[in-house]
Amino acid sequence: MALLEVSGLDAGYGDLQILEDVDLEIGGDEYVAIVGPNGAGKSTVMKSIFGLATYMGGRIVFDGEAIDGLRPEEIIHRGLGYVPQDDNVFPSLSVEENLEMGAYILSEVPGDRLREVYDRFPILEERRSQTAGDLSGGQRQMLAMGRALMLDPALLMLDEPSAGLAPDLVEELFDRIDAINDAGTAILMVEQNATEALDRCDRGYVLVQGRNRYVDTGERLLENEQVRQDFLGG
């Protein structure tokens, strides 16, 4: 059974409908990427799953239970982590405080999780008492991921993790995402950098104008002549 199952999702903002009849499925340890042109509604998919967009219809089932209409803290409790694209750290809090906030719903900060996040991102431990606002773009992205990993989610949703990063950092970041997936966390990622994302993921969705256009393994999508021409620049 799939970990996350989205079927026939209609969603948007206010009266504006962005997504139409979107289907999506992620297995327990899968790595899935959503790619597509600007304005296709990629981020809206994630926001709808997390209850931040206007839900207009369809079903969102996580771990066997419908989660549409739940508050974000309830969704987090069920094992879904989300890293938004921009402004994804608390700038005036220290690095460690940012991570502690990731575990807010627990009565105590889980020391072993903190240790694990620091082992995964050693730079964060080095800067633990620095304010997050002083971090570089790449470090912020790691901190945002670390915060979402504090609850050991079954599924981690990443919205454009590579946006605004220098090319050598992008490689490093994708390596780290691979490692998180290898450790057993399912990944749902929205990426602008389609070639890189499809190259790394198990399966990819190509979203165009709010609808699923192609669904296949990343490899086959990259080989697909039509996809290459339309979305990957030939």
Next chain:
Amino acid sequence: MSTIDTLGRGNAFVRGRPLLSVVFLVGFALLVDLVHGMYTGRIPLENVTRLFWNGLLVGLILGLAGIGLSMTYSILNFANFSHGDLITVGAFSGWSVTYLLAGAGATEFGARVLIDANLNVTVLSDPFAVVVGLVLASALTILIALVVDRLVYRPMRDSSGISLLIASIGVALVLRHLVAFVYRAHTRGVTGGERVDILPVFEGAGNVSVNTATLMVVAVTLMIGVHLLVQRTKLGTAMRAMADNQDLALITGIPTERVVTWTWILGAGLTGAAGFLIVLERGTLDFNIGWGLLLLIFAAVILGGIGSIYGAIGGGLIIGLTQSLSTIWIPSDFATPAAFSLMILVLLFRPSGLFGGVSTA
């Protein structure tokens, strides 16, 4: 060579920031005049120390009362104009309790509840009544603030800051006139007729009454308490997180409505305590007490950097001291305009205030 360098840099500074240079020059001139005046005896030392002491006192009051305003601003994103009347609520409710306890048996119940009995309370004459009054001033102000939030502000949570501001003016009017309706509109003397002095602070500057000393000690203690709470506890961290970014706080799993409730509890609790303490120090009470302070509190909070509790405290002290010390040179009628002018000057150079930025940190 180095002299020329220094001159050159000074020159560049004056040309680059002419207004700031003038401000520095005026400040320097005032300082020289003050030192010269005190040296020659034209400005008596005890005047300066007395004014400084008064300024400090007013500053502490403004700072304590401003913390709540700053907090609700940073967490709820609106300038709460009913804040002054929460001070009034705290003052009246707390002193009702103090009078009930202090005058038990001596005067009739109604006169005590409405603070009309002539009791002349001081900290020394009725310590228990004062302490319970202070605590209940906080508690009752919290209760009123939570009721108002539930009835007015929560249904408007997603409205713009301007709508909320205007709603808060309505709340201010309702609260003030409810207080005036219950307690009637006259000014009453509340605290002890006889001054009990305990601390000779500065030679010749007069002594500090027990009531005033109590205000200072309690105010500073509460400020330190808020600082520790905001910096060291999980709730405080969540409040700072919410001040930074509400949406992110929500998707991080911080229960934002609960943090809002705690913000009201803390903010209103401090505000109610401030209202009670102001009366303890001033000795008189009327239904305009909070409204009259509101603009000065806003000035303090904005000067310090709205959203920051340290800005509220620092801004309060600066406004209080400016108001008081400016009377060395200008008639006291102009003391408040002087304080506001200083606020405007600070904002010209640091638009986000001294402790800048929207953050409870």
